[in-house]
Amino acid sequence: MGKVPRQLKTAELEKIANDIRMDVIKMLEHAGSGHSAGPLGLADIFTALYFKILKHDPGNPDWDERDILVLSSGHCVPVRYATMAHAGYFDKKELISLRQFGTRLQGHPERLRLPGMETTSGPLGSGLSQACGMALGLRMNKAQHRWVYVVMSDGELDEGNSWEAAMLASKYKLNNLVAIIDRNNIQIEGPTEIVMPLEDLSAKWESFGWHVLEIDGNDIEAVIDACAMAKAIVERPVAIVAHTIPGKGVDFMEYDFHWHGAPPNHEQAVKALKELRTLGGKIRSEHQ
Amino acid sequence: MTEMHLARGELDKEDIRLGFGKGLLEAGKRHENVVALCADLTESTRMNLFADAFPERFIQVGVAEQNLVTVGSGLAAMGKIPFVSSYAAFSPGRNWEQIRTTICLNDQPVKIAGSHAGISVGADGATHQMLEDIALMRALPNMVVLAPADSVEAAKATLAMATDERPNYIRLTREATPVITTDNTPFAIGKAFIFRPGSDVTIVSTGTMTYQAMAAAQMLAKDYIRAEVIHAPTIKPLDSDMILDSAARTRLVVTAEEAQINGGLGGAVAELLSEQLPTPLVRVGVRDRFGESGKPEELLKHFGLTHNHIAMAAHHLLMNHRHQRTG
Numbered sequence: 001m002g003k004v005p006r007q008l009k010t011a012e013l014e015k016i017a018n019d020i021r022m023d024v025i026k027m028l029e030h031a032g033s034g035h036s037a038g039p040l041g042l043a044d045i046f047t048a049l050y051f052k053i054l055k056h057d058p059g060n061p062d063w064d065e066r067d068i069l070v071l072s073s074g075h076c077v078p079v080r081y082a083t084m085a086h087a088g089y090f091d092k093k094e095l096i097s098l099r100q101f102g103t104r105l106q107g108h109p110e111r112l113r114l115p116g117m118e119t120t121s122g123p124l125g126s127g128l129s130q131a132c133g134m135a136l137g138l139r140m141n142k143a144q145h146r147w148v149y150v151v152m153s154d155g156e157l158d159e160g161n162s163w164e165a166a167m168l169a170s171k172y173k174l175n176n177l178v179a180i181i182d183r184n185n186i187q188i189e190g191p192t193e194i195v196m197p198l199e200d201l202s203a204k205w206e207s208f209g210w211h212v213l214e215i216d217g218n219d220i221e222a223v224i225d226a227c228a229m230a231k232a233i234v235e236r237p238v239a240i241v242a243h244t245i246p247g248k249g250v251d252f253m254e255y256d257f258h259w260h261g262a263p264p265n266h267e268q269a270v271k272a273l274k275e276l277r278t279l280g281g282k283i284r285s286e287h288q
Numbered sequence: 289m290t291e292m293h294l295a296r297g298e299l300d301k302e303d304i305r306l307g308f309g310k311g312l313l314e315a316g317k318r319h320e321n322v323v324a325l326c327a328d329l330t331e332s333t334r335m336n337l338f339a340d341a342f343p344e345r346f347i348q349v350g351v352a353e354q355n356l357v358t359v360g361s362g363l364a365a366m367g368k369i370p371f372v373s374s375y376a377a378f379s380p381g382r383n384w385e386q387i388r389t390t391i392c393l394n395d396q397p398v399k400i401a402g403s404h405a406g407i408s409v410g411a412d413g414a415t416h417q418m419l420e421d422i423a424l425m426r427a428l429p430n431m432v433v434l435a436p437a438d439s440v441e442a443a444k445a446t447l448a449m450a451t452d453e454r455p456n457y458i459r460l461t462r463e464a465t466p467v468i469t470t471d472n473t474p475f476a477i478g479k480a481f482i483f484r485p486g487s488d489v490t491i492v493s494t495g496t497m498t499y500q501a502m503a504a505a506q507m508l509a510k511d512y513i514r515a516e517v518i519h520a521p522t523i524k525p526l527d528s529d530m531i532l533d534s535a536a537r538t539r540l541v542v543t544a545e546e547a548q549i550n551g552g553l554g555g556a557v558a559e560l561l562s563e564q565l566p567t568p569l570v571r572v573g574v575r576d577r578f579g580e581s582g583k584p585e586e587l588l589k590h591f592g593l594t595h596n597h598i599a600m601a602a603h604h605l606l607m608n609h610r611h612q613r614t615g
């Protein structure tokens with residue numbers, strides 16, 4: 001199954017997640033536009049997926065035994081690009097082409113442009129339903145050993161399409177489907193609970209017939225454990241409500257919804273990279 | 289053959305959606321990867337023929353048209369050929385963005401069937417009389433747009449869709465419609481067909497209006513006007529060569545459709561002619577209005593969608609442009 005190292009220890013995975021965050025900052029600064037908070041908050045989840053959870057082969061993106069990862073919240077794609085590069089899908093040098101003319105790394109992901117990108121997304125609320133179709137298709141193909149993971153934002157749960165899909169997954173007992181909800185409590189115009197309250201979020205999913213797991217989405221081990229547990233739940237689809245910190249790892253971005261749809265300028269990027277390089281001052285303090 | 293049948297008023301009638309249902313059933317028998325999804329209108333769209341025969345390949349999504357097409361997109365990603373059906377007012381009426389992003393830009397071969405299109409839906413009124421579907425679907429890159437003339441052609445079109453690798457939209461109507469084609473009438477996606485040769489005026493028609501166009505041509509013949517009827521079951525990609533060739537011969541064109549002419553077949557032909565062969569044109573169709581309740585026949589008359597209106601349009605062109613033709 002490809003060249004992705006599987007035996008990485010947690011500390012090594014955390015190092016990769018941190019490197020991915022630094023790449024995200026560099027990509028966004030160079031692009032001069034894009035979303036910061038979501039991708040930074042999702043770095044741990046994407047690292048866990050690509051380096052531990054997913055069955056995939058970066059050298060053969062269309063491998064017919066692969067698991068499927070759908071990114072529903074397409075605006076978070078910089079973290080997926082960076083993680084794919086780290087996993088070996090393409091050279092990290094290409095990351096800097098994000099949002100540039102002629103790039104495979106479009107501002108929002110496009111399936112036809114980049115091998116390994118399972119769907120085109122950006123307009124919100126349609127990833128879970130595509131994932132449902134994939135899970136159904138795998139069932140019809142007698143390939144239920146293949147898993148479908150979908151990463152979605154909390155803001156896109158405002159979309160009716162999300163809940164149409166939630167009902168369908170429950171109706172058809174799609175037990176090879178795992179929805180990872182990036183519960184970072186922000187969306188573009190503010191906190192979710194002010195723009196359009198979602199709570200009690202876990203109760204909502206449970207009432208729709210899903211098995212719900214709540215985790216710290218910035219804890220790589222917790223992500224890995226939850227996805228392992230999801231495989232043991234055979235009677236229903238599984239929703240992992242992953243509590244994440246928007247802008248995670250960059251002090252001045254964390255929890256601030258203004259960073260949802262904004263990139264860092266040069267000065268801010270330098271500051272962010274320094275903080276990430278020193279792991280929030282931890283490394284330096286250890287040396288002092 | 290067709291003409292004689294028309295003259296004697298002996299045509300059988302069948303609803304176009306039933307042709308879709310039969311075609312889908314046959315497609316299901318021929319192709320294992322054909323699956324079907326419906327949004328709580330399985331019988332109305334005649335998808336029940338497939339659902340009854342292949343229950344394990346049928347997905348009922350409920351009244352959820354956004355889900356209908358996006359679940360379809362996911363199934364296509366796993367190698368299925370999904371046919372998704374509802375009323376055209378809801379699909380593609382409600383879920384256009386999902387079709388745009390997850391089917392067209394994503395280039396997944398989902399087959400969208402919109403039933404109850406046109407004004408002839410009748411009593412249900414304007415909300416359900418979908419007139420803008422051609423314009424909506426025609427604007428999308430990668431999308432193929434089909435409007436069969438009758439149930440026999442609808443079955444052929446549905447079978448052709450099953451092996452076409454692009455996203456497709458097929459426009460279906462509710463009312464029993466005269467059957468003007470036979471099993472032997474040729475059909476291919478992307479092709480228009482001369483249903484009646486002529487040299488004085490070209491009538492380009494699609495869907496249910498091809499029957500009206502044929503009747504109009506018969507009327508015109510009584511006035512010694514030889515109308516050429518080109519049936520265009522594929523509105524996108526339009527068979528430009530066929531239409532340009534005919535327009536070059538007749539120098540006068542009428543279009544006919546049971547839809548908004550803005551962005552519809554009339555729009556498509558107007559774009560083609562004005563760019564490549566400026567030709568006097570009259571478009572018969574719905575002119576920037578909504579429908580209303582009524583019997584199909586009275587609505588077709590009220591909205592100017594009968595053979596009389598097509599014939600009048602041809603007369604109008606001949607009157608106003610005769611000097612160009614004789615000069």
Ligand SMILES: [Mg+2]
Pocket residue numbers: 153154155182183184185186187
């Ligand atoms: Mg959010």
